[in-house]
Amino acid sequence: MSHFAVASRRLYIANELQPYRVDITDGDLFYIPGWLTRDESNRYYSKLSQTLEWQQDRIQVFGKWHLIPRLQAWYGDADANYQYSGRTLTPNPWTPELAVLRNKLSESGMASNSVLANCYRNGEDRMGWHSDNEPELGPAPTIASISLGATRCFQLRHKGSRQRIDIELENGSLLIMGGQLQQHWQHGLPTRKRCLDGRINLTFRQVNGRTIRANGLK
Numbered sequence: 001m002s003h004f005a006v007a008s009r010r011l012y013i014a015n016e017l018q019p020y021r022v023d024i025t026d027g028d029l030f031y032i033p034g035w036l037t038r039d040e041s042n043r044y045y046s047k048l049s050q051t052l053e054w055q056q057d058r059i060q061v062f063g064k065w066h067l068i069p070r071l072q073a074w075y076g077d078a079d080a081n082y083q084y085s086g087r088t089l090t091p092n093p094w095t096p097e098l099a100v101l102r103n104k105l106s107e108s109g110m111a112s113n114s115v116l117a118n119c120y121r122n123g124e125d126r127m128g129w130h131s132d133n134e135p136e137l138g139p140a141p142t143i144a145s146i147s148l149g150a151t152r153c154f155q156l157r158h159k160g161s162r163q164r165i166d167i168e169l170e171n172g173s174l175l176i177m178g179g180q181l182q183q184h185w186q187h188g189l190p191t192r193k194r195c196l197d198g199r200i201n202l203t204f205r206q207v208n209g210r211t212i213r214a215n216g217l218k
């Protein structure tokens, strides 16, 4: 493909995204329901739940060890290292399914060299407030987040005004966070006690400095 074709495709994609923009100050946020069909989503959900190297990591908070309230797995290029509780972990190599999803994103102009997979076994599992602002991601990272399985509420909170935005992330949806969002907003996934079903979330990231720190303390 010529440079021009690549550039015009990017532009086309940027325009394509506009209808999905979430009206938010200080950052870019796009929510695209049905990015995958229901059949595709269900197939990815069952395949990934069975084949990824899920682990329930432990973290130390004020000297005490805790299990984090979800399962996680880290995949990516061999040099996209990951710092977790003081250890440097090498990502697992891409599985066929994760590689297909990575390519589908990159065709839409969203390059990534790694993906953090989160598995929320039911509504008790959660992720606390955080920003994905590790220096290795650069100052304005684009993070592409695919949701599979149970619908869960994704919350955003502005660091200055404390404005709150809640988005129900549906099976097969794609959420894109970009621009200044990580500098100005935190996000998290609260418990939903009535939810008995599982959810898998894949956050594709571009780690430039070869090393990334986990959201270990959340």
Ligand SMILES: O=C(O)CCC(=O)C(=O)O
Residues within 6 Å of the ligand: 116, 118, 127, 132, 145, 154, 169, 187, 188, 189, 201, 203, 215
């Ligand atoms: O599960 C989600 O939708 C959020 C995941 C997330 O924020 C992260 O992996 O950093």
Ligand SMILES: [Fe+2]
Residues within 6 Å of the ligand: 130, 131, 132, 187
């Ligand atoms: Fe995050």
